[in-house]
Amino acid sequence: MTTTSAFEVIKPGIHSLIQDLGRFGYQHLGITPGGPADLHAYLWANKLLSNSSNMASIEIHYGLMSLKVLVDSRIAICGAEFGVTINNKPAFNWQTHHVKAGDMIQYGGAKTGKCGYFAILGGLQTEKNHQSRSTVIRDALSPITSTPLYAGQTLPITTQCAKTPTAELQMKKTVPRHYIPNYSTPLTLGLLPCYQWQLLKPKQQQQLLTTRYQISSQANRMGYQLIGKMIADLPTKFSSEGIALGSVQLPANGLPIILLQDRQTIGGYPKAGVISALDCGKLSQRQQGADVTFRLDNPLVSRYKMHAFKRFFDF
Amino acid sequence: MQYQLEMIGYDAILIRFTDADNTQLLPVIYSLNQLLKNAADLDAAIIDVIPSYQTLLVSFNILTTEPHQLINKIHTYVKQTLITHTHASHHTLPANAELLTLPVCYHKSLAPALESLSLHASLPIDEIIRIHSSTIYSCYAIGFMPNFAYLGDVDKRIQIPRHAKPQAQVAGGSVGIADNQTAIYPKESPGGWQIIGQSPASLNSFNFSVGCQVKLNPISLDEFNYYDQKDGAQ
Numbered sequence: 001m002t003t004t005s006a007f008e009v010i011k012p013g014i015h016s017l018i019q020d021l022g023r024f025g026y027q028h029l030g031i032t033p034g035g036p037a038d039l040h041a042y043l044w045a046n047k048l049l050s051n052s053s054n055m056a057s058i059e060i061h062y063g064l065m066s067l068k069v070l071v072d073s074r075i076a077i078c079g080a081e082f083g084v085t086i087n088n089k090p091a092f093n094w095q096t097h098h099v100k101a102g103d104m105i106q107y108g109g110a111k112t113g114k115c116g117y118f119a120i121l122g123g124l125q126t127e128k129n130h131q132s133r134s135t136v137i138r139d140a141l142s143p144i145t146s147t148p149l150y151a152g153q154t155l156p157i158t159t160q161c162a163k164t165p166t167a168e169l170q171m172k173k174t175v176p177r178h179y180i181p182n183y184s185t186p187l188t189l190g191l192l193p194c195y196q197w198q199l200l201k202p203k204q205q206q207q208l209l210t211t212r213y214q215i216s217s218q219a220n221r222m223g224y225q226l227i228g229k230m231i232a233d234l235p236t237k238f239s240s241e242g243i244a245l246g247s248v249q250l251p252a253n254g255l256p257i258i259l260l261q262d263r264q265t266i267g268g269y270p271k272a273g274v275i276s277a278l279d280c281g282k283l284s285q286r287q288q289g290a291d292v293t294f295r296l297d298n299p300l301v302s303r304y305k306m307h308a309f310k311r312f313f314d315f
Numbered sequence: 316m317q318y319q320l321e322m323i324g325y326d327a328i329l330i331r332f333t334d335a336d337n338t339q340l341l342p343v344i345y346s347l348n349q350l351l352k353n354a355a356d357l358d359a360a361i362i363d364v365i366p367s368y369q370t371l372l373v374s375f376n377i378l379t380t381e382p383h384q385l386i387n388k389i390h391t392y393v394k395q396t397l398i399t400h401t402h403a404s405h406h407t408l409p410a411n412a413e414l415l416t417l418p419v420c421y422h423k424s425l426a427p428a429l430e431s432l433s434l435h436a437s438l439p440i441d442e443i444i445r446i447h448s449s450t451i452y453s454c455y456a457i458g459f460m461p462n463f464a465y466l467g468d469v470d471k472r473i474q475i476p477r478h479a480k481p482q483a484q485v486a487g488g489s490v491g492i493a494d495n496q497t498a499i500y501p502k503e504s505p506g507g508w509q510i511i512g513q514s515p516a517s518l519n520s521f522n523f524s525v526g527c528q529v530k531l532n533p534i535s536l537d538e539f540n541y542y543d544q545k546d547g548a549q
């Protein structure tokens with residue numbers, strides 16, 4: 001399969017990473033899965049282009065990215081609202097756009113939400129490592145999968161996707177309004193109790209479920225630390241064990257950390273349970289200072305929801 | 316040997332052994348991990364298995380797999396593993412486990428904590444090196460970063476707690492001790508372990524796996540520099 005450079009990175013933005021669905025089957029080697037911080041927005045961007053769900057796109061944190069288009073193609077923009085422009089004209093969020101060689105795509109700062117997705121017809125064809133193109137900086141598996149976008153970088157697509165589009169391809173596709181989330185609403189995360197939940201005292205469980213937490217400045221793809229009333233007298237000294245996505249870890253300081261896509265694969269702090277992958281995505285769209293609370297959730301209901309979600313997006 | 320299975324959220328199962336020490340468990344965890352990975356009837360179901368000291372975390376594909384069916388299959392595999400190990404004596408290392416030999420240079424220029432360990436343990440440096448490099452270690456878990464293997468058990472005489480405050484930068488290849496465990500930093504990283512040597516071998520050419528055996532082979536500074544130039548090619 002031959003590739004063609006489709007974009008040149010003029011400004012990489014604050015933190016822009018290439019992501020496909022992630023790196024699975026290697027956690028026993030300490031390799032974290034990575035993958036999109038917000039599955040919902042990532043999958044919509046691919047779906048709008050009729051891409052398969054694992055095709056690599058750019059995950060843009062905080063914005064300020066600009067790209068020069070090198071070949072005619074078709075893109076989709078989803079997720080956080082960055083006030084994107086193409087040749088200084090507004091390019092609306094949650095829809096596809098046709099771009100031509102020479103066009104300039106510019107991202108502003110995040111107006112609502114935190115991370116956005118920039119997908120391209122056929123997906124980016126950067127080099128894979130351990131069967132994935134996802135960037136995980138701390139795992140340092142290979143230069144291309146451990147480096148954020150940088151100025152001067154060119155991003156390849158397959159040659160067959162770089163073509164003057166037919167009339168059909170020029171039709172814009174838009175995400176139906178009722179699928180577009182509001183990233184500014186207060187967030188309640190559904191806690192699925194497991195791991196060391198039963199070892200917590202009723203008072204500690206109650207405190208986790210009734211405290212209004214705020215997102216701290218320590219919030220990134222590895223995990224989100226919350227600030228609020230500290231939970232006292234937590235049990236300590238557990239053997240390290242495998243950490244599932246969305247684990248609600250309770251370190252000795254009593255402030256929960258929700259572990260996300262770039263988490264460590266094992267750890268020894270107690271965990272009150274996990275939140276669903278969909279809740280992880282919602283959390284990843286919240287900025288520092290946003291309110292977060294927990295409520296008990298039902299694993300069966302969460303599984304049905306995730307099942308339906310996976311069916312809808314075909315992954 | 317007692318164990319329990321627990322649902323983690325909606326797409327993972329935690330197998331937890333509850334009444335055995337880590338050394339007894341290692342061969343069980345190792346065998347069960349192999350069994351789960353190679354089981355043809357689980358191939359489409361299992362996404363990841365993370366073995367650790369007393370647990371294996373199995374994540375599965377909810378589209379292809381009903382949790383209760385997977386739980387039943389896992390029960391079968393755990394029981395099968397336990398029967399095989401019931402008659403094995405304690406401390407039996409996995410028979411087919413791989414033995415990796417890694418060169419380590421214990422020269423003081425690469426070993427910032429060797430002198431403090433010598434004081435802590437009241438042993439001469441030579442003796443610490445002899446003890447540290449004469450044990451055959453087992454890999455109990457892998458984590459913290461890719462290919463960071465938690466090796467044990469460190470001889471009681473040379474155990475030392477990790478630094479109270481992690482060092483901002485530990486060189487790649489550094490060999491550290493934290494209580495009863497030793498490990499090699501696969502690459503430069505912040506870290507809290509007491510560094511007593513450095514391996515020149517490019518760890519990319521070593522694939523640790525839970526249950527594998529590791530022997531450390533002391534080398535001189537000259538040999539270290541020679542290896543280093545060759546980027547660990549052996």
